Amino acid sequence: MTNSNIIDRSKRYTNPYLSGFLLGMVLLATFYITGRGLGASGAIKSTVVATVATVSESHAAGSDYYSKFISDDNHPMNNWLVFQVIGVLAGAFLSGALAGRLKLKVEHSPKISSRTRLIMAGIGGLLFGIGSQLGRGCTSGTALSGMASMALAGFIALLTIFGGGYLFAYFFRKFWI
Amino acid sequence: MTGPLIPMGIIGQGWDLVIALLIGMAFGYVLESAGFSSSRKLAGVFYGYDFTVLRVFFTAAITAMVGLLYFGYMGWIDLSMIYVNPTFLIAAIVGGLIMGLGFIAGGYCPGTSMCGVAIGKIDAMVFTGGMFVGILIFSEAFPLIQGIYESHSLGAVKVNEVLGLSTGTFALLLIIVALLAFIITRIVENKVKKVEY
Amino acid sequence: MKKAYYIMAVFLLLLGIGLVILPDREHYDEASPRELLSDLRNPSRFISTDKVAEMIIDQDPTLLLVDVRDMYDFLDYSLPGAHGIPLEEILMYKWVDSLSYDRSKIVLFSNSDILADQAWILLKRENHNNIHIMKGGLNCWFETIIQPSPPAETAANEEIDLYQFRKGASIYFLGGAAPVEQETGSQTVIVKRKNKTKVVEGGC
Numbered sequence: 001m002t003n004s005n006i007i008d009r010s011k012r013y014t015n016p017y018l019s020g021f022l023l024g025m026v027l028l029a030t031f032y033i034t035g036r037g038l039g040a041s042g043a044i045k046s047t048v049v050a051t052v053a054t055v056s057e058s059h060a061a062g063s064d065y066y067s068k069f070i071s072d073d074n075h076p077m078n079n080w081l082v083f084q085v086i087g088v089l090a091g092a093f094l095s096g097a098l099a100g101r102l103k104l105k106v107e108h109s110p111k112i113s114s115r116t117r118l119i120m121a122g123i124g125g126l127l128f129g130i131g132s133q134l135g136r137g138c139t140s141g142t143a144l145s146g147m148a149s150m151a152l153a154g155f156i157a158l159l160t161i162f163g164g165g166y167l168f169a170y171f172f173r174k175f176w177i
Numbered sequence: 178m179t180g181p182l183i184p185m186g187i188i189g190q191g192w193d194l195v196i197a198l199l200i201g202m203a204f205g206y207v208l209e210s211a212g213f214s215s216s217r218k219l220a221g222v223f224y225g226y227d228f229t230v231l232r233v234f235f236t237a238a239i240t241a242m243v244g245l246l247y248f249g250y251m252g253w254i255d256l257s258m259i260y261v262n263p264t265f266l267i268a269a270i271v272g273g274l275i276m277g278l279g280f281i282a283g284g285y286c287p288g289t290s291m292c293g294v295a296i297g298k299i300d301a302m303v304f305t306g307g308m309f310v311g312i313l314i315f316s317e318a319f320p321l322i323q324g325i326y327e328s329h330s331l332g333a334v335k336v337n338e339v340l341g342l343s344t345g346t347f348a349l350l351l352i353i354v355a356l357l358a359f360i361i362t363r364i365v366e367n368k369v370k371k372v373e374y
Numbered sequence: 375m376k377k378a379y380y381i382m383a384v385f386l387l388l389l390g391i392g393l394v395i396l397p398d399r400e401h402y403d404e405a406s407p408r409e410l411l412s413d414l415r416n417p418s419r420f421i422s423t424d425k426v427a428e429m430i431i432d433q434d435p436t437l438l439l440v441d442v443r444d445m446y447d448f449l450d451y452s453l454p455g456a457h458g459i460p461l462e463e464i465l466m467y468k469w470v471d472s473l474s475y476d477r478s479k480i481v482l483f484s485n486s487d488i489l490a491d492q493a494w495i496l497l498k499r500e501n502h503n504n505i506h507i508m509k510g511g512l513n514c515w516f517e518t519i520i521q522p523s524p525p526a527e528t529a530a531n532e533e534i535d536l537y538q539f540r541k542g543a544s545i546y547f548l549g550g551a552a553p554v555e556q557e558t559g560s561q562t563v564i565v566k567r568k569n570k571t572k573v574v575e576g577g578c
Contacts, residue, residue: 013218016232017382019211023233024240026203031245032253033188033196035181036260038204041287041312044305048312065319083194087201088288089295094202095209096296104297107216107374118303121216124283125290125304127275129311132287134326135272137262140204140288144234146262148241150335150344153262156269157276161286162222164277169223172281176220177372243389250396345393352390356383 012099027148034080037145041132043085045069109176120175135160180254205292214292216284216300217374223281225369228362235355242348266329283307413498420509421481423518424536427543429479430454438480442493453483453515454547464493483508483515519543 014022030038049069053060060066096102108117132138136153137146139161146154182188188196211233212218221227249256280286285293285304293301315322337347413419429437430453439456441448448458480497482490482505490507497505508515517523522540525533 013212013229014207014210016211016229017236017379019207020233020236021240022207023204023211023237024244026200026207027237027241028244028248029203030200031241031259032180032248033182033200034193035184035258038200038288041308044287044308045312048309048316052313052316063316063319064323065316080193080197083197084201084204085291087198087203088205088208088291089201090198091202091205091207092209092214092292092295093205095206096214096292099210101209101214101296104299106299108300109217109374117300121283121285121300121303122307124279124281124285125307125309126311126314127279127282127307128286128304129279129308129313130315131272131275131277131279131311132308133272133312133315134268134322135276136265136268138276138288139234139286142262144238144241147238148245149259149261150242150337150347151262151264152331152334152336152339153264153269155336156264156266157273160270160273161276161280164274165223165281166277167274168278168281173224175282176217176284177224177226177370239386243386243393246393247389250393343394345390345396348393349387349390352386356386359383 012101023144024148027145030145031148037141037148038084039081039137039141039145041128041138041141042081044129045133046079046082111177112175116175179252180248181258184258185255204288205295208289209292209296213289214296214298214301215374216289216293216298217372219286219289220281220284221372224372225365226372228366231358231362235358239348239352239355242351246344246348261333261335263333264331265327266331268326268328271325279311410495410498414495419494419506421506422509423515424539424543426453426481426483426508426515427519427540427547431543431546434479436479440480440482440493441484442482442489443484447485451512453512456483461489461493461496464496479506480504481506481508484511486511486513519547 027038030036046069049060049066052066093102106114106117108114128138135157136142137157139157143154143157143161146157148154179185180187183193183196208214212229213233218227219230222230245254245256245259248254276286283290283300283304285301287305287308290301290304290308294305319326335344337344340347342350426439430439437455439453441452441456441458442461442464443458444460444462445458448456448460452458482493482497484490484493487507487510490511494505494507510517519540522537522544525537
């Protein structure tokens with residue numbers, strides 16, 4: 001019975017409510033210590049800024065957008081979000097290792113090929129990259145942390161991101177189910 | 178020891194990055210152990226076969242929100258010093274919709290893609306690479322988009338102010354909405370055809 | 375498994391209801407530094423010993439006397455009706471709530487002005503508006519009320535009036551017999567002073 005497979009696999013994942021509670025606690029601690037919430041897209045942005053600055057210093061400084069994130073004393077990589085993301089990688093690795101989930105693979109629905117999946121992942125990433133800059137954050141930074149601090153921006157992010165997902169879900173169903 | 182600790186000067190700035198690392202580790206561990214490193218599990222919320230995303234998200238938001246409010250009430254934290262994300266109406270809505278599209282296409286969001294990368298998912302790595310390129314494109318095209326990006330700034334406005342409710346009332350409403358969502362999604366999940374992943 | 379979820383759901387709802395019904399904590403503002411400095415420079419916070427004596431004799435209900443010296447001194451001797459709240463205690467706790475009720479005049483005193491002034495600063499920071507200091511403290515009290523020094527023969531009428539008042543007050547506070555009326559040249563009229571916020575005169 002296929003159900004037992006799902007159950008077996010779910011057993012190795014933590015109960016979602018418990019995970020939610022723990023995540024909420026981590027977020028609360030973050031607020032208590034730093035006054036700000038979590039964030040992920042910002043770190044990738046820092047990498048982009050740093051890379052562009054390395055390739056062409058003048059272009060980065062001249063651009064309206066990059067220059068916002070370059071300050072004199074701080075190397076763009078030397079910032080909170082970057083270190084947080086390094087931590088995320090380490091923490092996720094640890095969790096995966098303990099649960100035996102470490103495996104180099106492409107996860108895809110059996111109805112499509114690996115290649116298709118990778119192409120879609122790339123497109124999805126591209127869109128998310130653009131969207132996160134325009135929306136000034138992603139699900140963890142704006143939506144989750146914003147909701148906790150009662151920011152209107154957080155709820156807009158929540159509704160539009162997930163709303164957008166539901167809106168377009170029909171057109172992508174072949175890729176998932 | 179009133180929080181937030183670093184802005185209040187109770188913990189020195191030098192600890193900043195160490196704390197970032199530790200918080201990140203906790204964040205990553207919890208996300209991965211909840212299953213968020215799997216794109217098919219994440220996509221489940223949009224097709225009804227796995228509502229883990231909704232459960233984790235709502236529970237986390239409510240835990241942190243209620244926690245903050247009680248901390249504020251007890252005087253353990255100065256709520257006026259908590260960062261509230263500023264609202265730029267058009268940019269937020271359009272950006273959110275684009276992100277939604279990216280989510281359903283790629284099956285990840287930035288935080289979860291990191292988790293995927295950490296355990297070896299190649300599709301997560303491609304997603305992250307895609308984000309890099311996406312940000313690059315945005316930055317280069319910025320002059321064209323700047324108008325939209327900065328329009329309709331409402332400032333750091335709180336959702337309960339917009340609705341004319343007190344923070345406590347809003348929190349209670351959100352809790353009720355979340356509990357209803359938990360019940361409804363449970364019913365839906367039981368009715369939807371199971372997907373193996 | 376189900377039961378645990380019900381319990382947690384109920385608990386969450388209770389937390390939410392708690393947030394709605396819990397009364398808003400008073401987040402009172404502290405006085406701005408500029409205001410504080412301006413009040414500090416303004417000598418109208420001082421009240422003369424005579425005025426204090428008058429209020430005690432009249433049993434003014436709006437008066438709250440606070441002795442800010444340490445407990446032993448307070449128990450040894452203090453003004454009638456005074457509360458003993460040592461400076462250390464004023465430093466440690468917030469007094470907004472306990473000192474505000476139905477009294478409109480809080481008068482701090484110590485042996486001289488020093489401790490009372492320090493207590494005044496602490497309370498003023500919490501944005502109280504009716505904190506005064508008895509000028510000269512208990513030292514002055516002794517010199518003016520308990521053992522007033524008689525004025526010279528050639529002194530102005532006011533001074534003589536003041537002295538009469540002080541003598542009467544002295545007897546009141548020491549619990550002695552009524553004074554023997556002595557024939558003097560001028561009428562002894564005790565003038566009821568109106569509440570004026572002006573610089574204290576006739577102090578030590």
